[in-house]
Amino acid sequence: MNVPSVRISMITPALVNGISTERPGRSTHAQTLEHLRVDNRGGGRMILHALVGGDTPLGSRWIWRVFVERGSRPIDSAADVIGSILRARTRSTVPAIVDLIEAIRTWETIRFDVSMEGDSDGFLFQFGSINWTSVQVFAVSFVRQFELRDADGEREALSQVSLEYHYPLDGELDSITSHHSWWFRSDASPFSAWLTSVEQNSLWKVLRSKQAVGFEVSQEWV
Structure with a gap:
């Protein structure tokens, strides 16, 4: 899947038996995401629904909702x-x-x-x-x-x-x-x-x- 990298402004774990250690403001490459769905909410806002590749120490996979602002600045x-x-x-x-x-x-x-x-x-x-x-x-x-x-x-x-x-x-x-x-x-x-x-x-x-x-x-x- 060939999609560009995105800047994450907020990450919310949607599956509690996965442990998220990411922090807001970090960048990630969408190529590392196993599944990706983009909702265009208007006003420059997108929500990426992603199942992240890789297992947690508990053996479950991470599901994150990633909030991205198009053109947002540091x-x-x-x-x-x-x-x-x-x-x-x-x-x-x-x-x-x-x-x-x-x-x-x-x-x-x-x-x-x-x-x-x-x-x-x-x-x-x-x-x-x-x-x-x-x-x-x-x-x-x-x-x-x-x-x-x-x-x-x-x-x-x-x-x-x-x-x-x-x-x-x-x-x-x-x-x-x-x-x-x-x-x-x-x-x-x-x-x-x-x-x-x-x-x-x-x-x-x-x-x-x-x-x-x-x-x-x-x-x-x-």
């Missing part, structure tokens, strides 16, 4: 991807709010190597005063969070990409109550509705008269 590239999208829109090191929101709208359509189920890919909008920098500032940030799961479907790690503005903390900003709002792919409402609600937040009217002193794109594993 999680560690997520910060570089949003950075490239932003640079295509503006040359400013502190992008305008409208440019950032439109960049995020594009970024959300790009898939990374995580499951499309549950809370594996989500977005956070948050703001409030922070004091863990050298100078106390008012921070406004968008975060994209990826959940990496192990072969049993349990959380293994989280990767967060943060897009954060810093504003000098004055009396008006200091009086604003901190806020956060999450959206996950498992939510009933679409991403577009969540992003519209973010755009309608009253904070933006306050920030029209403010000048951000910094903007940072960062990514970390937590």
Whole structure:
């Protein structure tokens, strides 16, 4: 059977008397699979139903459901991807709010190597005063969070990409109550509705008269 190699984003053992030692994110060659059926679910998603050649120590064979995202990218590239999208829109090191929101709208359509189920890919909008920098500032940030799961479907790690503005903390900003709002792919409402609600937040009217002193794109594993 001549099929190309695929990148695995999640593996779920479907036969409990086989012991899976594979991890998400590893690559395998489909030529090693004894049987292969592909379901095209739309939206770039495929599910490979595979009976893997080779016996387990218990003498049974492994059956895996392998979730693959067509054209998905490594999680560690997520910060570089949003950075490239932003640079295509503006040359400013502190992008305008409208440019950032439109960049995020594009970024959300790009898939990374995580499951499309549950809370594996989500977005956070948050703001409030922070004091863990050298100078106390008012921070406004968008975060994209990826959940990496192990072969049993349990959380293994989280990767967060943060897009954060810093504003000098004055009396008006200091009086604003901190806020956060999450959206996950498992939510009933679409991403577009969540992003519209973010755009309608009253904070933006306050920030029209403010000048951000910094903007940072960062990514970390937590």
